[in-house]
Amino acid sequence: xxxxxxxxxxxxxxxxxxxxxxxxxxxxxxxxxxxxxxxxxxxxxxxxxxxxxxxxxxxxxxxxxxxxxxxxxxxxxxxxxxxxxxxxxxxxxxxxxxxxxxxxxxxxxxxxxxxxxxxxxxxxxxxxxxxxxxxxxxxxxxxxxxxxxxxxxxxxxxxxxxxxxxxxxxxxxxxxxxxxxxxxxxxxxxxxxxxxxxxxxxxxxxxxxx
Amino acid sequence: xxxxxxxxxxxxxxxxxxxxxxxxxxxxxxxxxxxxxxxxxxxxxxxxxxxxxxxxxxxxxxxxxxxxxxxxxxxxxxxxxxxxxxxxxxxxxxxxxxxxxxxxxxxxxxxxxxxxxxxxxxxxxxxxxxxxxxxxxxxxxxxxxxxxxxxxxxxxxxxxxxxxxxxxxxxxxxxxxxxxxxxxxxxxxxxxxxxxxxxxxxxxxxxxxx
Numbered sequence: 001x002x003x004x005x006x007x008x009x010x011x012x013x014x015x016x017x018x019x020x021x022x023x024x025x026x027x028x029x030x031x032x033x034x035x036x037x038x039x040x041x042x043x044x045x046x047x048x049x050x051x052x053x054x055x056x057x058x059x060x061x062x063x064x065x066x067x068x069x070x071x072x073x074x075x076x077x078x079x080x081x082x083x084x085x086x087x088x089x090x091x092x093x094x095x096x097x098x099x100x101x102x103x104x105x106x107x108x109x110x111x112x113x114x115x116x117x118x119x120x121x122x123x124x125x126x127x128x129x130x131x132x133x134x135x136x137x138x139x140x141x142x143x144x145x146x147x148x149x150x151x152x153x154x155x156x157x158x159x160x161x162x163x164x165x166x167x168x169x170x171x172x173x174x175x176x177x178x179x180x181x182x183x184x185x186x187x188x189x190x191x192x193x194x195x196x197x198x199x200x201x202x203x204x205x206x207x208x209x210x
Numbered sequence: 211x212x213x214x215x216x217x218x219x220x221x222x223x224x225x226x227x228x229x230x231x232x233x234x235x236x237x238x239x240x241x242x243x244x245x246x247x248x249x250x251x252x253x254x255x256x257x258x259x260x261x262x263x264x265x266x267x268x269x270x271x272x273x274x275x276x277x278x279x280x281x282x283x284x285x286x287x288x289x290x291x292x293x294x295x296x297x298x299x300x301x302x303x304x305x306x307x308x309x310x311x312x313x314x315x316x317x318x319x320x321x322x323x324x325x326x327x328x329x330x331x332x333x334x335x336x337x338x339x340x341x342x343x344x345x346x347x348x349x350x351x352x353x354x355x356x357x358x359x360x361x362x363x364x365x366x367x368x369x370x371x372x373x374x375x376x377x378x379x380x381x382x383x384x385x386x387x388x389x390x391x392x393x394x395x396x397x398x399x400x401x402x403x404x405x406x407x408x409x410x411x412x413x414x415x416x417x418x419x420x
Contacts, residue, residue: 010220016411079411080418098305104390108407174413180314190416192409197318199404201226201289203384206400208290
């Protein structure tokens with residue numbers, strides 16, 4: 001069950017989908033799910049699911065399917081989700097406020113410990129979810145105190161590199177970047193860029209006349 | 211180049227990534243990109259890219275690579291992006307306001323024609339990007355006038371089904387759902403659920419000790 005470096009990115013993304021579906025099934029009390037049913041709920045073909053799970057030595061039980069609780073636990077472990085992670089947000093505009101209040105994050109083990117901005121007029125402001133906006137200068141101290149793993153960057157395009165540099169200097173290891181720019185960071189740091197237009201494109205494809 | 215129903219979802223998502231990278235390359239004046247370079251920029255293995263592109267009869271030129279402008283155009287066509295699409299947003303909270311101002315949408319051919327809410331205290335309010343919040347009751351008239359294709363739902367979990375039902379009744383064909391609930395819609399309607407925690411999970415995986 002150890003992390004191997006050979007697992008493709010696309011598999012990691014699908015594991016995240018399987019995990020959500022299995023969580024729902026577990027909540028509803030389902031004990032076993034057939035590979036065909038799991039495939040249908042996930043909208044992914046059964047062969048792909050089987051292939052993805054073999055990366056982690058999970059093969060299901062022939063003629064039965066997968067044990068929901070067990071598989072859910074194993075996937076969470078593979079994804080490194082059996083621990084809570086402390087998160088900070090940099091750039092408290094509308095998107096920043098929305099993410100700070102996004103309850104799903106906390107349900108999945110991500111905890112916002114602070115929000116930062118470099119705009120003096122915003123510092124001290126209380127966001128809709130009760131988090132006080134702090135000066136970006138306080139980031140190193142906060143990152144150290146709470147062992148912050150991840151910074152979410154929701155600044156403007158102009159402010160994003162400065163935010164990333166500050167996060168790197170403060171010892172943060174991962175960035176989720178919502179700003180529409182490429183960030184330069186030390187090579188040991190992980191950056192995920194989130195582009196919401198990708199979701200639109202997928203929908204647009206399916207709206208084309210067959 | 212016609213849409214075929216056999217193209218896997220994961221391929222469509224990757225096409226969207228290739229398209230963005232090609233757009234950047236085209237902007238910078240790059241005429242040709244080797245399959246290896248394209249793979250590295252996209253962080254996807256070259257064999258996967260070649261396989262994805264063969265679905266559309268695109269094979270590149272041996273020893274040369276891909277013609278950037280041509281491939282960009284072809285992928286846009288495959289994805290149905292060579293036309294502008296009118297979009298409405300339902301639920302003008304922080305996330306809604308952030309999305310209304312997200313410039314990337316407009317650059318990719320998605321145009322917000324209106325924003326709706328069912329909260330009387332919000333109706334008539336001007337959002338940060340200048341769009342006036344309208345009563346959800348006006349949705350059918352707006353959808354008809356502007357031939358609206360897509361509704362973005364950024365209501366609370368409680369309000370999402372009502373919003374989806376209103377969109378379906380108004381003849382909207384696709385929904386991008388940011389609310390953390392499953393929506394019931396007529397079967398000819400397409401729904402894409404956006405769960406931002408998926409991005410976190412992917413980052414968390416990569417933050418695990420190797």
